[in-house]
Amino acid sequence: MRNFSSHFRSFLKPLALATVIAISAINLTFAQEAPADSAATAAPAGAAGGGPSGDATAGEALFKSNCGACHAIDKRVLGPALAGINEKQSNEWLHKWIKNSSDLIASGDKDAVAIFEEYNKVAMPGFPQLSDTDVDDILTYIKDAGAKKAAPVAGVAEGAAPADTGVSSFMIIGLIAVVLIAFLVIVVLNRVIGTLERLLVKKEDEIDANDDEEGEGKDRLAVVKKLAKNKKFVFFVVLALLITLGSFGYMDLWNTGVQTGYQPVQPIKFSHQLHAGTNQIECQYCHSGAWKSKNATIPSLNVCMNCHKYVQATDKYNGEISPEIQKIYTALDYNPETQKYGTNTRPIEWVRIHNLPDLAYFNHSQHVKVAGIDCQKCHGPIQEMAEVYQYSPLTMKWCINCHKETEVNSKGNAYYDKVIAAHDQIKKGEKVTAAVLGGLECGKCHY
């Protein structure tokens, strides 16, 4: 019985350690998620704050439909930031400008010409369809929004920083607390066990029931021993084990080098779910190579900039440019304020997900343009992937299977006419798959 106690103690130490680690790990994950959540809830709260006036509400709608493409309240997009515009210019001037800026420029107005020059001589399109009240509504909205933005944004920015550090220090304190509590629990438990043990030892002297217990234990072991002596049983157990392990091993070996599900962390948290799924952007808008080349090509950053010059997701980041979009700007050394490109560029190093070995030749255009296969056939539900992973195994078996099953897309393609006709003469009526036209031959992919 003494033994039992010491065994228990020796168990206790690692157990205690494991508990501590487990608890702290749980805490850690919670701690990580927490700030993300709070940020998500904080953003809309900041944006929605403030009492809307009647005019400004109508103005907001007008602003979003007419001005929002090129203007923001507090920062420069295509056109200048509009906050404070009411103070800078007279109402009358603004009306003229909004309705027909080129007239104003042509009239030689000093301010108008200055703006025209500053923005690379691109005039703002006129909005003659807006009535004077519309313009007033918009201006009111700008005035209100400009005033509100200045206050809450600053508040949030100040509040956010200490909150952040608070979270992290809270985490550390929490961890220490958990460790302390766990340690206390262990100590107390140990005490309890010790007391119980002492009680047990006292009683041991009084009761002689040990023999019965030990007898039961012997019986249990006896069954095992009996079975162990049964050679047939042992043989079957070993055989069963071998077969199970062997078949698992065999299946596993087949997957050597197969990276289905491979999902490396990318330098930019680019979401196909958002771009291809929600926004329905055609795959080949970005992966234009798939249509004409062997490589589908990761788009060069100038393609990103086609949209992200304007799309900066500021509404989700308290008016700041999204940090992921900022990465594009950093890579290009692009200054969104001045809209100028610098020279300190740094290419983005994506991690390649689909690693076809060099010995296999694969051509996207053959499959995408000629065969007309959807990207999803090989790349899976890409429009649902927030982070891209390898969907298909990219094994030769997988290629071959598809070549065996897929009919050749020969309709309206004069290249195939003769081939198909000749083929039909030889084998009448069979389905013309890629395999039938030699799509399984080694040299079609390996050269």
Next chain:
Amino acid sequence: MESTKKYWKGLEEVNNTPEFAEHSKNEFAEPIPVEELLEGSGLNSVAPRRDFLKAMGFGLGAVSLAACNVAPVQKSIPYLIKPEEVTPGIPNYYSSSYKGGSILVKTREGRPIKIEGNPSCLINQGGLNGQAQAAVLDLYDISKLKGPLKGGAEYSWDDVDTYVKRQLSKVQASGKVIALVSSTVNSPSTKAVIAEFSSQYPATKQVTVDAVSYSGIIKANEANFGKAVLPQYRFDKASVIVSFGADFLGTWISPTQFTKQYVSNRSMASLNQKKMSRHIQFETGLSMTGTNADSRIAIKPSEEGAAILSLYAELTGTAVNGASLSNNNPASAAIKLTAKELLAAKGSALVISGSNSIATQSVVNAINSFLGSYGTTIDLDNPSYQFAGKDEDLTMLLADMKAGRVGAVLFLDANPVYNHPSAKDFAEALKKVDLTVSFADRADETASLCNVIAPNHNFLEAWGDENAIEGYYTLVQPTINPIYNTRQAELSLLVWANYPNQDYYAFVRSNWEKSVLGLTGKKWDDVLQAGFVALPAKAAGTYSFNGAIDANEVLKQGKALAKDIELHIYESVAVGSGAQANNPLLQEMPDPVSKVTWDNYAAINPKFAESLGIRQFDIVTVKTDKYSVDLPVIHQPGQAQGTVSVAVGYGRTKAGKVGDGVGQNVYPFITYNQGTANFVSTVTVSNTGRRDELALTQTHQTIEGRNIIREATFAEYKKDPAHGSGNNDEKHPTYDLWGKYDQPGHNWVMAIDLNACTGCGACIVACNTENNVPVVGKDEVRRRREMHWIRIDRYYTFQEDGKNLTEEHEIVDMQGSMENVSVVHQPMMCQHCEHAPCETVCPVLATVHSNEGLNHMAYNRCVGTRYCANNCPYKVRRFNWFNYWNDSRFDNYLNNEFTQLVLNPDVTTRSRGVMEKCSMCIQRIQAGKLEAKMDKRVLADGDVKVACQQTCPANAIVFGDANDPNSEVSKALKNERTYYVLEELNVQPGVGYMTKITNTGSQEA
């Protein structure tokens, strides 16, 4: 009728040496030590139990480690801002210019990987020789300088500019000469730059000198016709061609152009019209042109002048004193017959000489004038500007330098310390010059002695232009950013001349807009796209000889040579003048005749060598009183008795990693006559007793006396086009063990015209660059491990006393005279047999047949049993003994980050232990098919061109789809001359050959 001629590939075969007999039975030169392993300590030794367990344990551990399923992290880095015209995965082609001929440069992702001829080029018409094909590798050469040097130390361009400008002004002020030494400059813009430079520094004197000079012809033309030019020769208009030592198909002036012209009268198209030119060659060493001649007569260099003079005498009927070939009866008789043939072909005859002697060339001019060649086969009004060097200019400069009259020397594309006969004097004299500048891209023999090296761009990095022939202007445009910190030589000159606009692109463009574009009315962009501008050719006027024949001078030059053994110095087809000596592709390209790689050698006739007691591969000392070199000997059939031939272009000491120490430099043997360099000398030859085995590709794969070369004479052909092809004979009955393959789509086949093929080897280099074929180096070639997918087999046969030798013993008996050999070149690559023996024996099905008639080779499936190579009747399979592209032992080729940029990304680099062979450029076939599919059109004949076919200057290779009855190849294969090599085996090869036709003329010369 099958030919009864006996062919042999090398002397080993004729002599049937024991080594040859032994090797001929083996596919691989060195036996694999299987027996040793089994009998020796291999299996009999007792492996201790512990060792066994250790090995097992380690093995298990290694396997489980290797099986750890970790995905390799590969970075994919897209462009920041992608140039509009670049799509990764799709090649771009840019027109440019190489040595005056328009070319197309194939680039992938911004790096040039292949050079093709521009099909509309006036000079080369889409053909390119091996040197042009290999030039793309020069771009990535790591032996080049990474930036400018001053006094051997790295300097910035600004510092170099300041220093050079200061020095130049000093020299200008001191009244000394500023010499600009260059090889021929035919670029209008470079000329304009030099003019700018000269106006800033009036003391500038331009000295033009070519390593292999043609100034004899230019001087003779100046004396005889008043035109100091190199004429354009028109071999396509010549029905009788007589060449005295001019290797016009291999190296002489413009070989690719001449091959195109020459073959136009000898190829299938011409033969179908029953037309064929006649070509008679008088020469010393067996040149590539000599191997293609209908009649070839060996003469000594000392007899050349006399032979030309006696031809003149024979033609005109005037007696020329001393013009007799009394010591060479066959030549004497041949001259008489040649004269008759030339007279019969008056107006379409062409006589040329490779001599650089003014006196000799004058006689040739007189002959051509008499034959009415000017205006027909020789065009003096549209001259060639490919070579304009004047030998005496450099001699004068050397004297000036010695006298201290030269203050500065600038070397542009010139390396006289290597390739000038008085190189030593020149190096000494350089020390007396204050400022020496070289524009060489590497610290070569001359540049390393200069104060400043301002490395020039490679032509693929540079803007420029060329004017190789009258009225034909080509543009050079860059296809890549400069790889190293180099600067265009022209720009350096402009900077030093304080020219205001320091942008060479703008300079070239404005220069063109001022001159060439004005003449044609074309726009710059159009010209840049086309690559060239061709002004209408002037009418070729007739000229009559207006000079004197200096017979005494000609004979005197001959007599001076006849003292000892006569040395004939020539340019090798592969390495040329030696400027590209650091190019491993060229070093490993076998010489078209001797099949030697990685060396130059002393070629001696076997009979003469026997009399000197020199065996093949003995190292001999070739010596004059001034200079001597030790060279290995090769027994060269066809070589004139009493002569030895050695190639220039070797023996570089500062070319770089590859070219240094390969062969010996024989430029110093060159002698001078009347101010021009003559590529002959008189030497003594003595055996050193040492031996050096040359790396030959010659007798690697024997044919065991099988009937694989078929030929006929032109007379026989005219009677029966199928003569000699074996197509009239009863065919051997055949049995098929295999079922027939269905080929519903395409059936890719090839036809090779043996009568067009000149053996130049351009296809080998083109194939190498297209298919990433590795260079293996001299030692590996000696072990017969060269990797070329296409080789050109060269078969000798010889005729004596007008009858063909038929029996083997007769050949052995005829050992005596090894002069009258004739040669057939046969390109040999995988024949893509329908019943391929290699496929049957592959245990892992790594080589299998396709339904397009190709024999596929899956490298990743191959386990390297090499059964296929053993079972291949054509011996065209190549085994990778090493990872050539990534093994420090093969440091001369791809084993660095720069040269690897030349690899074709569409073709796998093969790893050690796998077999490879010609794939018929399957990547091009697939790309061509894909393009057709994307355009939804039928794949037209000619859409797919294989690399060897595309570059072939002789159009000897036709490739296409046999399922298309109207394709070029279908027509060619239906030709009566077409036969299949080893067709009796019924392997049903996909490559057909057309019989070689020899135009022996009305009477045998």
